[in-house]
Amino acid sequence: MIIVIQCTDRAGLVASVSAILAKNLFNIVSLREYVDQAENLFFMRLEVSVGGDESTLEKQLRKVLPDDANILINPLPEKKVVVMVTKEYHCLADILIRNYFGTLGATVQCVIGNHNVLQDICRRFDMPFYFISHEQVSKDEFEGKIADTVEKYNPDYIVLAKFMRILSPKLVAKFPMRIINIHHSFLPAFIGASPYRQAFERGVKLIGATAHFVSNELDEGPIIAQQTIPVNHSFTAADMVKAGKEIETSVLARALKLVFEDRVFVYKNKTVVFE
Structure with a gap:
């Protein structure tokens, strides 16, 4: 069983929670x-063996925690996700394979694409695909x-697996x-379109990828996971794109695992991540 707690900090919180669990x-x-x-905020994630009575546990924890405590006990044990895509297949393919073999940590309900390029790969995995065009509307x-x-699917999360459209504040x-x-891109560098081209023209020695929650500011939402690899003068822009796809797949998979295992706390525009 998983318990996650976020609240104002004060002395003795770990001892108080531990005592309730032991009792x-x-x-x-x-x-x-x-x-x-700096913010006087406390974050805790616990894994506990099931053995006691869960029915009154939250009520007992609230008695020893600050009034603003956010307590989740075994949150969303079987998460559901919807994936959104455009034309690039690498992140979607990785998600579909993990979903097929039951290692994703969630269940993909459907895929939505603003192009129908990836409909065939979804069909191969018997995954519902919805083609919703952005053109002429x-x-x-x-x-x-x-x-x-x-x-319709009431998912816990939406995953933008290379969905190349900017979402409006209304939808977010x-x-x-x-x-x-x-x-x-390794944010905050090279925000927006064509970051590998931007990186190539700038002559950088590192390229990377960033998984983040979406906010109203383009590519500035709370960061979940990042990764970089070294590059040098011999890399063309096309080489950077090819190398970048490997990083994107890896970083997204890592970020999803962290989120699905309830290891990520969001506050303000930051995250606490218990890896």
């Missing part, structure tokens, strides 16, 4: 905690169709901190 015969298997001293109409399709607000994007 209810729950054995702590793993405990991670962090205090942001208003952005409101386009995103309205997306929202209607997503809401429907799913706050539930949309995860993979950006082909």
